[in-house]
Amino acid sequence: MLWLEVIVVLGAIFFGARLGSIGIGYAGGVGVLILTLGMGLKLGAMPIDVILIIMSVIAAIGAMQVAGGLDYMVSIAEKILRKNPKQITFLAPVVTYVMTFFAGTGHTAFATLPVIAEVAKEQGIRPSRPLSIAVVASQIAITASPISAAVVFVSGALEKQGIGYLELLAVCIPSSFLACMCAAVVANFLGKDLKDDEVYQERLAKGLIKTRGTAKVEIKPGAKLSVVIFLVAILCVITYATLISGKVGLIKNPVLGRDAAIMLFMFAAATFISAFTRIDTAQVLNSSTFKSGMSACICVLGVAWLGDTFVANHITEIKAFAGDLLNVYPWMLAVVLFFASTLLYSQAATAKALIPSALLLGVSPLTIVASFAAVSALFVLPTYPTLIAAVEMDDTGSTRIGKFVFNHPFIVPGVVAIALSVAFAFVIGGMIL
Structure with a gap:
């Protein structure tokens, strides 16, 4: 019966992956239905x-985007990239990492990918080089962002073990950033x-290579203010988490827990952005x-619910099978999270489904x-949105998917970045924790 349940779990995940996008959440829900009512x-x-x-x-980021804040951030990123075009392979991951770090979502990379591709092409640099590591950096930065759901969840899970939000960030930020820069090399x-x-x-001979030029995007009047409001909200989140942390403890018995505080600060940011920049909030949708x-949200609901349903019912068997292995080879956890x-x-x-176990x-x-950091291996299958966007943005054909599916430009920088991030985190964590 156990193996049949495993087949249901894996089958739901594979079927959802084939549906694509939100489909994996749908299929996860079906898997939960089969495991509970069916089994x-x-x-x-x-x-x-x-x-x-x-x-x-996302509510706050959506308001900032409507106010023009994301366009403003991209304009700054473009200036940085065009000012040092020869270093595009090293600057591109810095830009996407920083944007993800502050926004808490890797989808902010979408807006910068065309700029990266164009600058690389203008300099005669193979666009697949900066595009590949830029996409990878935007994914790995999620594990270092102070407002990403993954970081907040893992820090909450580790609090009972004596490791808080700030300690997690103190390890993940330097280890992931250094790993991305090494992978850029x-x-x-x-x-x-x-x-x-x-x-x-061949594409050049056929006239398929086009120059997009440097068409400027009009920055809305409230764009800068929306970015400032959003960054202040992030600063408030970090400050409040510091004040209520067990290590600092300046606020005893806080009225708001960290998770609730993050939500409320984000709603406050969305409110102030909407009011002061006078956006039409209907456009946020x-x-x-x-x-x-x-x-x-749908993907996390379906998949994490499916994983927790299976694991919670078989934790004894899982302990017997995997407990000793992980104690002897702790790095195997990174391998499990990766796949x-x-x-x-x-x-x-991924964090919600496996970290508690x-x-x-x-x-x-x-x-x-x-x-x-190993939860960021979203680049392995060439179907993730930002990866697909990078392929489409590169009309030189250098950023292409090979005949064997896995032989694409993102796989090597991605594996190197995650492997080094894990290695660096063991070293830095050993000194801090």
């Missing part, structure tokens, strides 16, 4: 906390130079960030913190 398993816990955080953060040597690429030469965020995230397509869903198995907090 009699006890219903697992719904990831309500993660979903509410995603919703509140590797990406800079991948593939033939653009002038030697046969596909590029149609913004790309709002749509992608709500899609993420799980390739199918679950969400850092938050790892804690129940007795895995050390240091191992969990160090392995956390």
